[in-house]
Amino acid sequence: MFHLIFSYYPNYSAFSELRVMRVKKICPYKYIQTFTQTHIQVYIQPTTTTNPQFLPFHHSRIMVVIKELSLSSCILIPAQPLTPKSFAKFGYVFSADEQIQTAKTSNANQGTAVKLLKVAPVVNNSSHAPSGKLATANWNIFRCTPPKKYIVRKEHDQQVYTGRVLERHPYSTQTFVPMGRDASEKAFVVICAPNDPNFDNLPLVEKAEAFVCRGDQSVTYAAGTWHAPMVAIGSKGHLDFAVLVHENGVPNEDCQEVVYSPGFEVSFSYS
Numbered sequence: 001m002f003h004l005i006f007s008y009y010p011n012y013s014a015f016s017e018l019r020v021m022r023v024k025k026i027c028p029y030k031y032i033q034t035f036t037q038t039h040i041q042v043y044i045q046p047t048t049t050t051n052p053q054f055l056p057f058h059h060s061r062i063m064v065v066i067k068e069l070s071l072s073s074c075i076l077i078p079a080q081p082l083t084p085k086s087f088a089k090f091g092y093v094f095s096a097d098e099q100i101q102t103a104k105t106s107n108a109n110q111g112t113a114v115k116l117l118k119v120a121p122v123v124n125n126s127s128h129a130p131s132g133k134l135a136t137a138n139w140n141i142f143r144c145t146p147p148k149k150y151i152v153r154k155e156h157d158q159q160v161y162t163g164r165v166l167e168r169h170p171y172s173t174q175t176f177v178p179m180g181r182d183a184s185e186k187a188f189v190v191i192c193a194p195n196d197p198n199f200d201n202l203p204l205v206e207k208a209e210a211f212v213c214r215g216d217q218s219v220t221y222a223a224g225t226w227h228a229p230m231v232a233i234g235s236k237g238h239l240d241f242a243v244l245v246h247e248n249g250v251p252n253e254d255c256q257e258v259v260y261s262p263g264f265e266v267s268f269s270y271s
């Protein structure tokens with residue numbers, strides 16, 4: 001009997017070479033990393049020695065690829081600095097230093113805190129989901145490792161990240177709050193694309209935009225906004241995010257993905 005512990009959908013034939021693997025004490029995650037950003041399924045065959053605590057994924061996680069698209073030409077997206085204004089078409093940014101001048105505020109904590117009110121929405125539209133299964137608000141933590149394999153350093157400190165996936169959470173906002181990073185750091189890159197009304201509201205990747213984000217900025221993707229999986233940058237190792245999203249456990253309603261071949265490129269710099 002096999003357990004599905006991590007499920008991505010293949011977008012190339014290598015998946016057919018995937019062997020069902022016996023879990024030893026290696027982390028199957030390393031196995032997943034041998035694939036590029038595509039979708040694969042990794043099964044395990046529990047053995048008597050398999051101790052659940054060694055299983056990195058205690059439950060199956062289905063990412064549903066709704067489309068695989070070929071790009072006829074390379075798309076290069078120059079990243080811009082993230083600000084509430086520059087990101088407004090895709091969602092919301094909260095960053096105390098930027099919003100303390102503009103947000104509605106009140107006193108709190110017996111006068112020892114300034115409370116910035118309603119700096120970003122929290123949306124749960126799961127009542128409109130086909131399954132009718134209501135989602136719960138979940139705080140998850142994403143420990144993001146910079147995808148060094150997909151970032152190439154060019155001349156003049158230019159970095160180019162190649163991404164191949166855009167995804168959306170059709171019925172929920174998703175907020176990423178970086179933890180433990182300084183306002184002075186360029187800590188992560190977010191990539192978003194508008195819907196293409198002429199193509200089933202799939203991403204209009206030619207109009208995608210990218211944003212370099214500081215360590216004190218949080219982003220909220222509006223419900224249904226196409227975005228790339230989080231891209232941590234820099235040389236400080238992993239970047240942890242507290243992530244708020246509504247999930248009902250129905251894969252196609254929690255997260256839909258579009259996979260591109262070849263990928264799109266995002267240029268950014270650390271200076």
Ligand SMILES: NC(=O)N[C@@H](O)C(=O)O
Nearest residue numbers: 063167174229230254255
């Ligand atoms: N790809 C991926 O993990 N996306 C996350 O936003 C998620 O939890 O769905």
